[in-house]
Amino acid sequence: MDELSQGAWAAHPLEVGAVGSLSTLAGMREEWAALMDASDAGPFNAWEWVYPWCRRIATGRRPLVLTARDAVGTLVGLMPLGVEYLGVTGIPVRRLSFLGETHVGSDYLDVVARRGREREVAGAFARMLHALRDEWDVLDLSDLREDSPTVDVLRETFARQDVRVAPRYVCPYDTLTPGEPFDAFLKRTGRRDNFLRRRKWLAKQEGYRIERTDAPGELAAPLTDFFRLHSARWAADGGSQGIKGSGVEAFHRDATQFLAERGRLRLYTMKVGGHAVASVYGILHRDTFVYFQSGYDPAWRNRSVGLVLVGETFRDAMEAGLTEYDFLRGTETYKSDWVSKQRRTLSVRVHAGTWEGRWFSQSESLARLLRNGAKAAMPDTLVEKVRRFRRRRAAVH
Template sequence: MIRESDLTPEPQPSQWLRVEIVHELSALARMRSEWDALMDASDAGPFNAWEWIYPWCRRIAPDRRPLVLTARDRTGTLVGLMPLGFELCHVLGRQVGRLSFLGETYVGSDYLDVVAKRGMEEPVTRAFAHGLREMHGGWDVLDLVDLHEDSLTVKVLREAFPDLEVRVTDRYVCPYETFRPGEAFDLFLKRTGRRDNYLRRRKWLEKQEGYRIERTEAPGELAAPMADFFRLHSARWAADGGSQGIQSHEVESFHRDATQFLAERGLLRLYTMKVGGQAVASVYGLIYRDTFIYYQSGYDPEWRNRSVGLVLVGETFKDAIEGGLRHYDFLRGTETYKSDWTSKERRTVAVRIHAFQGAGHWFTRQEELARGARDVVKRLLPEATVERIRRLRRSRSAG
């Protein structure tokens, strides 16, 4: 005999996952071990890691209220999280409640997204989308930036909010390269646009007294190479009004914390080129699974004509290949030197959700008007004047 209970469909995983919200930074601090375990069991990008998100909350946005969605299975194991934060934006005398990714600003966090255990991406993301829908009265605009263009989250959110305005816009191009199986560095060089210059410049540098490249990964050895990195990064951008990547003392403090945490997890790799005992170029990178991630760099402008930056980047490719890594990711940016080393691109996107009327719609409209006004000014002013204004803004931010 078939019982009625036998005909009842098994609940979908997204229905039995327990979704909760972490509001306190102190609670976030205590999540490191299980957050790390979830990252290891997921395909999420490195900038979703606790080692990146937690110091960002402390140093960059201490006033932003964490609102981290967590999903646990029937055993209480963490199988998903969505690191969000809530802020009240004051625009023209009006308050707008904005919900966004933690880590979104000032530090160039690409590939932000839901973190889910492999195989559970869809049920976890749908459970979070359901939770966000239930919370809609508490936020005016859901503003998620720098997701991978193929993110499942984009698809699920479109489906979860059919009655709201869902905007998906392009953000950045991220050049990257995939190494061929068994490919030696010399063979890789032949398919790049920098081979001859790199080899010539490296040969000259290798003849200089005290030339060497130091690689630093250990947590207790970061002080000197990080000091060299900050000095060289600042020097490289000084003539342009300052760096857009490291704009303030708060951002520098963030990186000091983050690099320590990343090194403790074996995810950090710093390269420093020295000539005659003096650091002349630096690369700040991450090792994440089978990928070298080029995050930032710097060099001494007095050594620009010797292409020390070019040579050090080439050495990071050489080290990645010889270390058995499969990919090299330059992250956001379409600078010529990146395309000379790589042949592939991926993109990031932003998702914004709000009602068709109300505070969220008004917030978006004000941004569009401000952007339009800036575009008009750029068209009217000479390019040299626009560039001077940019440099002035960067120098003020750095101050």
């Protein structure tokens, strides 16, 4: 696809091109940020997330960021893709996918377009990809919102048999009412009594305090506490699936710095007696608080330090006038105790029509059947032991 990154391809009234190098991507921050501010795109489509992901995690994947500009050259759309070459039983497969798709839990990935031009921009990108389908084998777009116009546009552009849509995750969230007292909000949750009781006890402990860090130059200590507490929380379960490996930690150190520079980061640390016992890593995205990850000291589990700190993030969001709190993927019980709404994400696979792409999908389906068959044959306790072993091995590597 080298020729694709060297020129623009005219589509409808928009001029569509592509950025194919990390150095060029590095210089797009301000223009990308202006487009994000003028769009309804989710938080993980931001340059501050995508660029460090390319640098720290997907070093073997080449960026292929599609761009759409209007008649005067203003950037009105982006589709942050990357290309990788996979070998399936010795057969090379060219796979396109969203940048940020793996390792870091990026929900709501999508085309980034100016408000009101989402379908137009997605259509221009879809037609470009269709015209160049001899240059790729499969297009995998994961974790789009189920109401994304990109899904319908791809169905309209490609043959029905070449587009497969599958459910991905359930994302619990809720709306916050401006001006509502925090206690009134608590009454609508399943955690009010426990929160108030646990918080009252903690407040009596020497050195109890909650720190919020959002300044770029003050992240080192709270991030170190966060990584330690997150790791401790998941150690008994074989390690974290959300943050594992030095490359992912390096990514988060970069991303949190960039987010803080934009005023988008919220790191909360609960301390008792001078020691950090719980931490929440959040992102501020327009009028939404995005709960990304957390951790706590297992020795303090019976004191519900995690519960109390989550409650305090709700309080802070409400006092800041935010109108939504999003827990992202996962239907853990503690989330449903705080919020009552859900949205879903989808994955879309598009075949370019090459036999390599078909073979890739068939090989994946066969491998999935074999894994599921092996899992069904194992006792539940053995399945869990295998899962924990894989987590520990992944954490080492």
